[in-house]
Amino acid sequence: MNLTTLTACATCNHALTEHRHGNSISFRHPVADHEHEVVPVPAARLPQVFNRCHTCSGELPVWNYRTGLIQIMTLDADVIETYNSHWHVCYPCAQHIEADDVDALTDRCASVMRWRHGSTEYTQLNLLHRGIVLGREGRTLLTTTQWPATRLAAEMLPKTRDRLTGLLRSAADLPPAINDRDARQRLANQLDLAPMYWINEEFTELVEAVSDDQPPARISEELMPTPSGLIAWPRSIGPGQLAAVSWTPQLDGWQLIGYRTIGTALPEHLMPALRHEIGWLLPAHAEHVPRRASIDGNHPLGPLITTWLLINQQMAEALPAKLPKGTTRAYQRSNRRLPDVRIVRIKPRSSTPGSRSTKSDAAGCRAKPDHRFWVSGHERQQAWGPGRTLRKPIDIQPFLKGEEGLPIKLSTTVRVLGNRSAGSDS
Numbered sequence: 001m002n003l004t005t006l007t008a009c010a011t012c013n014h015a016l017t018e019h020r021h022g023n024s025i026s027f028r029h030p031v032a033d034h035e036h037e038v039v040p041v042p043a044a045r046l047p048q049v050f051n052r053c054h055t056c057s058g059e060l061p062v063w064n065y066r067t068g069l070i071q072i073m074t075l076d077a078d079v080i081e082t083y084n085s086h087w088h089v090c091y092p093c094a095q096h097i098e099a100d101d102v103d104a105l106t107d108r109c110a111s112v113m114r115w116r117h118g119s120t121e122y123t124q125l126n127l128l129h130r131g132i133v134l135g136r137e138g139r140t141l142l143t144t145t146q147w148p149a150t151r152l153a154a155e156m157l158p159k160t161r162d163r164l165t166g167l168l169r170s171a172a173d174l175p176p177a178i179n180d181r182d183a184r185q186r187l188a189n190q191l192d193l194a195p196m197y198w199i200n201e202e203f204t205e206l207v208e209a210v211s212d213d214q215p216p217a218r219i220s221e222e223l224m225p226t227p228s229g230l231i232a233w234p235r236s237i238g239p240g241q242l243a244a245v246s247w248t249p250q251l252d253g254w255q256l257i258g259y260r261t262i263g264t265a266l267p268e269h270l271m272p273a274l275r276h277e278i279g280w281l282l283p284a285h286a287e288h289v290p291r292r293a294s295i296d297g298n299h300p301l302g303p304l305i306t307t308w309l310l311i312n313q314q315m316a317e318a319l320p321a322k323l324p325k326g327t328t329r330a331y332q333r334s335n336r337r338l339p340d341v342r343i344v345r346i347k348p349r350s351s352t353p354g355s356r357s358t359k360s361d362a363a364g365c366r367a368k369p370d371h372r373f374w375v376s377g378h379e380r381q382q383a384w385g386p387g388r389t390l391r392k393p394i395d396i397q398p399f400l401k402g403e404e405g406l407p408i409k410l411s412t413t414v415r416v417l418g419n420r421s422a423g424s425d426s
């Protein structure tokens with residue numbers, strides 16, 4: 001399930017608020033009704049979408065605050081203005097809401113609009129903010145906001161993981177698909193113990209180059225480096241622009257969650273609070289994957305499967321990461337097992353670069369492929385049991401064939417990856 005789909009109005013290009021009533025979903029214009037009816041379409045179909053904080057209209061929205069439907073009555077004019085019941089609010093505005101500081105919220109928003117304290121507009125805005133701050137019933141983390149990507153480094157992973165588990169255990173709501181409280185607690189407990197993998201730049205480049213064309217692979221324990229885990233790439237990758245994916249066992253399969261990063265472009269003084277409260281990872285794609293499900297490189301979680309395949313075919317090696325002393329001490333103080341972070345990189349060649357394709361080599365070999373390509377996976381019936389009369393299916397996974405250093409030839413393009421020395425990995 002994609003958690004990043006934003007819906008906008010095709011007439012005015014404003015991102016809309018989503019209202020669920022049982023199984024049905026309706027949409028409203030932000031803040032107050034417009035003159036026209038909403039025309040909800042996926043935001044990706046529109047050339048430009050206005051998706052900003054509903055109170056200050058300046059920053060990217062982080063939280064969806066829920067209130068009753070707010071109406072403001074102007075007694076002397078006998079007018080009732082109807083507003084919304086969902087409020088997409090940026091991080092700075094949310095700080096004022098959480099502090100129950102109505103006037104600070106109005107001051108902040110009025111100053112953006114250059115409305116004077118005490119003016120009619122200011123008073124009206126203040127009434128609306130009173131309704132939001134005092135009438136709020138809860139808040140949900142917005143996963144539909146597209147943030148500029150943040151770079152994740154290997155030594156950041158324990159903290160990144162711990163902030164994610166903190167978020168899962170917090171009172172804040174997540175999108176309905178991943179909001180079940182028991183499931184959130186279970187996931188947090190599993191992630192507490194999960195090994196973390198940081199894919200180095202060179203390996204990420206390889207995954208990115210071959211992932212689009214990766215043939216279907218069968219999801220199984222054998223394919224995964226460990227039964228559960230959290231993988232992070234140093235930058236966003238694949239069609240889903242993912243920065244990380246977690247996998248944890250469930251009944252008959254696994255829960256896979258892809259994440260984007262959150263929080264760049266915020267005022268510097270608010271960053272520590274945001275990192276503490278929400279962290280770095282924003283869920284972007286959640287899916288229950290049954291055992292032996294078939295996933296190819298076009299799947300939103302394709303880069304994870306490609307990474308597993310390349311690790312599985314022993315193209316990569318995982319080395320324990322050196323963690324900052326502060327991190328290990330903090331874990332020891334709270335009596336926690338030290339975090340298990342591994343840096344995954346392409347295996348260095350056994351011979352020195354350049355010595356591989358000597359003349360005698362080339363002459364002595366039959367026609368070796370001059371490029372790398374994917375070989376599809378398949379199912380093989382293996383004989384077993386008494387007299388080997390029984391058959392059980394064995395999955396032969398797809399693999400990337402051809403020597404390292406050769407260009408990668410895929411369906412439509414040839415990609416040549418730059419060579420880097422094996423030592424430059426963190």
Ligand SMILES: [Zn+2]
Pocket residue numbers: 009010011012013014029034036037038039
């Ligand atoms: Zn509209």
Ligand SMILES: [Zn+2]
Pocket residue numbers: 053054055056057058059089090091092093094
């Ligand atoms: Zn705001």
